[in-house]
Amino acid sequence: xxATVQSSAAIAPSRRFGGMFAGNARAVxxxxxxxxxxxxxxxxxxxxxxxxxxxxxxxVGLGGIIGSIEVDGTSIAYGAYIAPALLAVSAMNGAxxxxxxxxxxxxxxxxxxxxxxxxxxxPLDVAIGEITLALLRGGVYAxxxxxxxxxxxLVLSPLAILAIPAVILIAAGFASIxxxxxxxxxxxQQMDWLPMVxxxxxxxxxxFFPITIYPPAIQIMVECFPxxxxxxxxxxxxxxxxxxxxxxxxxxYAVMLxxxxxxxxxxxxxxxxx
Amino acid sequence: xSFSSRLRNVAMTIGFFAVEHPSLLxxxxxxxxxxxxxxxxxxxxxxxxxxxxxxxxxxGESFGLLGPNGAGKSTTMKMIAxxxxxxxxxxxxxxxxxxxxxxxxxxxxxxxxxxxxLDQELRVRENLLTYGRFFGMSRAEVATRADELLEFAQLTxxxxxxxxxLSGGMKRRLTIARSLMNDPQMLLLDEPTTGLDPQARHxxxxxxxxxxxxxxxxxxxxxxxxxxxxxxxxxxVVDKGAIMAEGSPAQLIRQYSSREVLEVRYGSDKNASxxxxxxxIGERQEILPDRILIYSDNGERDLAEITKRGHHxxxxxxxxxxxxxxFLRLTGRSLVE
Amino acid sequence: xxxxxxxxxxxENSRRWxxxxxxxxxxxxxxxxxxxxxxSSFGNPLMYLLxxxxxxxxxxxxxxxxxxxxxxxxxxxxMSTILSIGAEEGMYPVLGGFKWHKIFFAIHxxxxxxxxxxxxxxVHLTIRFTFTAGxxxxxxxxxxxxxxxTGWLMIPIAILGAFAILTPLASYSAxxxxxxxxxxxxQRFVxxxxxxxxxxFFPLxxVPDWLxxxxxxxxxxxxxxxxxxxxxxxxxxxxxxxxxGGVLAAYAIIGAYLMHRAFVKRLTR
Numbered sequence: 105x106x107a108t109v110q111s112s113a114a115i116a117p118s119r120r121f122g123g124m125f126a127g128n129a130r131a132v133x134x135x136x137x138x139x140x141x142x143x144x145x146x147x148x149x150x151x152x153x154x155x156x157x158x159x160x161x162x163x164v165g166l167g168g169i170i171g172s173i174e175v176d177g178t179s180i181a182y183g184a185y186i187a188p189a190l191l192a193v194s195a196m197n198g199a200x201x202x203x204x205x206x207x208x209x210x211x212x213x214x215x216x217x218x219x220x221x222x223x224x225x226x227p228l229d230v231a232i233g234e235i236t237l238a239l240l241r242g243g244v245y246a247x248x249x250x251x252x253x254x255x256x257x258l259v260l261s262p263l264a265i266l267a268i269p270a271v272i273l274i275a276a277g278f279a280s281i282x283x284x285x286x287x288x289x290x291x292x293q294q295m296d297w298l299p300m301v302x303x304x305x306x307x308x309x310x311x312f313f314p315i316t317i318y319p320p321a322i323q324i325m326v327e328c329f330p331x332x333x334x335x336x337x338x339x340x341x342x343x344x345x346x347x348x349x350x351x352x353x354x355x356x357y358a359v360m361l362x363x364x365x366x367x368x369x370x371x372x373x374x375x376x377x378x
Numbered sequence: 379x380s381f382s383s384r385l386r387n388v389a390m391t392i393g394f395f396a397v398e399h400p401s402l403l404x405x406x407x408x409x410x411x412x413x414x415x416x417x418x419x420x421x422x423x424x425x426x427x428x429x430x431x432x433x434x435x436x437x438g439e440s441f442g443l444l445g446p447n448g449a450g451k452s453t454t455m456k457m458i459a460x461x462x463x464x465x466x467x468x469x470x471x472x473x474x475x476x477x478x479x480x481x482x483x484x485x486x487x488x489x490x491x492x493x494x495x496l497d498q499e500l501r502v503r504e505n506l507l508t509y510g511r512f513f514g515m516s517r518a519e520v521a522t523r524a525d526e527l528l529e530f531a532q533l534t535x536x537x538x539x540x541x542x543x544l545s546g547g548m549k550r551r552l553t554i555a556r557s558l559m560n561d562p563q564m565l566l567l568d569e570p571t572t573g574l575d576p577q578a579r580h581x582x583x584x585x586x587x588x589x590x591x592x593x594x595x596x597x598x599x600x601x602x603x604x605x606x607x608x609x610x611x612x613x614x615v616v617d618k619g620a621i622m623a624e625g626s627p628a629q630l631i632r633q634y635s636s637r638e639v640l641e642v643r644y645g646s647d648k649n650a651s652x653x654x655x656x657x658x659i660g661e662r663q664e665i666l667p668d669r670i671l672i673y674s675d676n677g678e679r680d681l682a683e684i685t686k687r688g689h690h691x692x693x694x695x696x697x698x699x700x701x702x703x704x705f706l707r708l709t710g711r712s713l714v715e
Numbered sequence: 716x717x718x719x720x721x722x723x724x725x726x727e728n729s730r731r732w733x734x735x736x737x738x739x740x741x742x743x744x745x746x747x748x749x750x751x752x753x754x755s756s757f758g759n760p761l762m763y764l765l766x767x768x769x770x771x772x773x774x775x776x777x778x779x780x781x782x783x784x785x786x787x788x789x790x791x792x793x794m795s796t797i798l799s800i801g802a803e804e805g806m807y808p809v810l811g812g813f814k815w816h817k818i819f820f821a822i823h824x825x826x827x828x829x830x831x832x833x834x835x836x837x838v839h840l841t842i843r844f845t846f847t848a849g850x851x852x853x854x855x856x857x858x859x860x861x862x863x864x865t866g867w868l869m870i871p872i873a874i875l876g877a878f879a880i881l882t883p884l885a886s887y888s889a890x891x892x893x894x895x896x897x898x899x900x901x902q903r904f905v906x907x908x909x910x911x912x913x914x915x916f917f918p919l920x921x922v923p924d925w926l927x928x929x930x931x932x933x934x935x936x937x938x939x940x941x942x943x944x945x946x947x948x949x950x951x952x953x954x955x956x957x958x959x960g961g962v963l964a965a966y967a968i969i970g971a972y973l974m975h976r977a978f979v980k981r982l983t984r
Binding site: 168312 | 747751753755758759762763765766767770771772774775779780885895898900903904907908911917921922923
């Protein structure tokens, strides 16, 4: 018997996490990168164009009509106003897609996670690996988008470089909540309701126009949406109009991320091991 | 498969594995339980999938769980594989508790699930590589191992193919190759040949037989008695989440059935009425909707007796008892429904 | 024993009504997500109108084309909503019927012909589009964005536009063997640019010249311009209005022909 145990190549997983974690999230990330290379690199690559097309359409087309817009007393081009919002929106969309549809599909149809859990991996390895992959991709898109913004002259402050970590934080916040949500979902039909939550956030979170046009009651409602805080963070960074409010927005995401992670950690067993 | 080709296979197998496993004899003759299950129960809300079953599996043994669909076989396998938390009872796999030592136990297991869950986004060989990496094996190690196992699974020429176009038999072999990446102490196979054509089944059985010869502990579930007979040293028959009987295939047949079975058919309308008139023939009878089964030591003699009484069946058949008969006897129901 | 003549007479029934049996089946299949269809049919127009027709309009006080922004954008919102459902229905539901749940093969195993499968598919969608477009139109009227008298013509225009985009896509989807993410690519490089660069939220003239062709080939632009004509009487030459209708009809008819051909090919190969 001892011969077999020694000859086994597997690393000895730790008991500390009650069988939840083997410290090998890296293998999950590797698998994701390999799958991207092997079968869907075009799709992944194409994801970069989505916000860029939006920016070209809205920034140039609509910008030509609207011209400039007042933000906190200073006037900026409409393109420079919506670009950071589109960046935050794409971070949200990417993170939500990866943590809901993608997870739901791999869990219920591809059975990919079940396969991973037949090995010495624990649920935590899988969750960390998948979220890291999503954030990695989001980060790369963000860099690309900032380059396009810069070429179009829509980057108004050198602080814009901080938008990259900010976008990753935003994506992480949405991904953790998305995964927590998915852990309760059983059918496709339930998943269908997701766009009904995403669409109003996309339309009303100061993406295309300032929330000051709303009556105060509605303004407060919008200020509760996570996307609004994300848009504000990125907009402050790319326009350079930073106020102390940024700490509130960042705090919002810190709380969102923590809540999401706690729920996901609790639900992992239900999600993967029941 | 002819005797000579079987011999050749055995010779090849020993040649193939002797390099890796010089102490083949260790596995075969050491008796020590690798699974100890006592009264394990699994409930999903109100539904009881497994209802207090107990068994032990020895190292090097080939152990079969036989039962119809929904008997609780797959759930039992999942609990052993540490991917389903049991509700109560005690379970030890390789001396550890699956509820708390999941990753450690799984690092020593190979699992072949009921449905092929190969990674469709990856190529054939990549499936093996990434799977090995999940166990924390080094890149060099997974590469060598993957090539060896592609050879074993007779898939070397499909190494760079996509998964989807593979035939059912190939997918199964790839799944088995994948489960061997970590050089497991024990292999769990859930319905390994369900849905395969006869030829693909035989190829697969041959591969599994080699693993058995090599000393790998095999635990398999099946609802095919021929499969159980082919591959298992010892079987437990499960039904509705509980164990009905236990023993080697031969023992079970001896204990629960007769040597021979005579099957006679009179058409679905008449079977029951004829059965009443020949009720005294044989040791025991089972009246199924489509046929009557008569258990005895000499089926030909009984058939002659029935014919003599003037009940000419539309078709008749004399065969040896199988595990199917054991199951019928134990549960009153047919195995494949 | 039934005679050949009797069998043929029996099959005549499904020959005549086959298209409707198919449509009926698809209506039944919708039951699983009917609450979603209904909610989104009411929710989407409300949200789009509030956000773009009311919110964004604040930034464009002068309006466009001599009408308020709300009036300008209203036909575009209706058209883009219905046409995007059309694009969606031309992709996964078609491939799924051949590849995953294989329902088209199951139907074809009955006396129903491929043509009737295509017909039933389109009839079902006509019902769905009519409902969703009708609700949307109701909201537009309530917001005072369209006149009732001529504006209702937007509903048939939207259905024609949806078919103009759906049928060519469906003819492609029916031929796919291996799903390698083609739909994601079509969505991103064909459907979305069509929606973003074809004079929906702003006149096509705002788009850089080298991108204007996107509008010209996009069913959405033609449908939207027609919608504007029947809604607020868009000022454009008659030949152009006729062209819009002609382009949409051509897309839909040629698309339906190709779709039928692709279905026959896939079902009988």
